[in-house]
Amino acid sequence: xxxxxxxxxxxxxxxxxxxxxxxxxxxxxxxxxxxxxxxxxxxxxxxxxxxxxxxxxxxxxxxxxxxxxxxxxxxxxxxxxxxxxxxxxxxxxxxxxxxxxxxxxxxxxxxxxxxxxxxxxxxxxxxxxxxxxxxxxxxxxxxxxxxxxxxxxxxxxxxxxxxxxxxxxx
Amino acid sequence: xxxxxxxxxxxxxxxxxxxxxxxxxxxxxxxxxxxxxxxxxxxxxxxxxxxxxxxxxxxxxxxxxxxxxxxxxxxxxxxxxxxxxxxxxxxxxxxxxxxxxxxxxxxxxxxxxxxxxxxxxxxxxxxxxxxxxxxxxxxxxxxxxxxxxxxxxxxxxxxxxxxxxxxxxxxxxxxxxxxxxxxxxxxxx
Numbered sequence: 001x002x003x004x005x006x007x008x009x010x011x012x013x014x015x016x017x018x019x020x021x022x023x024x025x026x027x028x029x030x031x032x033x034x035x036x037x038x039x040x041x042x043x044x045x046x047x048x049x050x051x052x053x054x055x056x057x058x059x060x061x062x063x064x065x066x067x068x069x070x071x072x073x074x075x076x077x078x079x080x081x082x083x084x085x086x087x088x089x090x091x092x093x094x095x096x097x098x099x100x101x102x103x104x105x106x107x108x109x110x111x112x113x114x115x116x117x118x119x120x121x122x123x124x125x126x127x128x129x130x131x132x133x134x135x136x137x138x139x140x141x142x143x144x145x146x147x148x149x150x151x152x153x154x155x156x157x158x159x160x161x162x163x164x165x166x167x168x169x170x
Numbered sequence: 171x172x173x174x175x176x177x178x179x180x181x182x183x184x185x186x187x188x189x190x191x192x193x194x195x196x197x198x199x200x201x202x203x204x205x206x207x208x209x210x211x212x213x214x215x216x217x218x219x220x221x222x223x224x225x226x227x228x229x230x231x232x233x234x235x236x237x238x239x240x241x242x243x244x245x246x247x248x249x250x251x252x253x254x255x256x257x258x259x260x261x262x263x264x265x266x267x268x269x270x271x272x273x274x275x276x277x278x279x280x281x282x283x284x285x286x287x288x289x290x291x292x293x294x295x296x297x298x299x300x301x302x303x304x305x306x307x308x309x310x311x312x313x314x315x316x317x318x319x320x321x322x323x324x325x326x327x328x329x330x331x332x333x334x335x336x337x338x339x340x341x342x343x344x345x346x347x348x349x350x351x352x353x354x355x356x357x358x359x
Binding site: 021045047048049050051053054055056057058059060061062064065067083084086087088091092093 | 211213214215216218219220221222223224225226227229230231248250251253254257258344346349352353356359
């Protein structure tokens, strides 16, 4: 069983789902292992946004053209964006794919058992909103990513992939 | 002062039938009455996202002009989008702001900075390619033709007041039907 998380494998899984655009606000958990290589990847269109809820509108609009996008943010940004997610993603049944860094979550500890209050409440909130979610903690979890994104677009619904530790920048 | 509906009536004569127009709340109701079209995208549910929806469409269809009809209250709720949109720099985006100084959809209370905020100045500082402020219909009519030809992103704030009253069907605005009609209209873009 793996006890590490490899950024390049995550990006590969994202690409395999057909995602061409990544919308971001920086998150310390994913800054080096995901955001930096994504920003440098010429196969991906990278859109830097000022605040996380912008990404919900941009991603929703892109979906009308059949273009898939990924939103890469921190859990605090997820909390900030809740009204946009509630309306645009959930109530309007829009494919919105969120990759969310759980800053400060202790490696190997379930998010709901984290000492961090903000981390602990994420999955219960997603459950309350009826949003599918997956914890991506080690390389063994990376196989969940492509199917999760495919399902979101096939069912026109949101999904959250929770990054449980800083991915390695390799 | 410009009557918003008069301005919309003029604007819609200058755009193609299949141009995507993204509008927010009260302006969206007026647009839908003045230009009933499946190519109208009504940005609702989360106030402020209009400018972000429009950026998404502009990136999705770079060869099609995207007309954004924002409100001043709406833009204030997503002011960072000025910087995001300018940084993304879509040449096909024209961002109108109907500036009536109020949160019109929420009781008509004044926006902060009602008498002092300079939206065109903020857009200019954010990096929009062209920025304009228009406060009378004569100025609108004389400039809109060339503005629509500019390489974007272009920003136009229109000092306005409410004109006639139009039906406001919030149930329809939030319905799946309106989004399905839009999706069907743009499926071959």
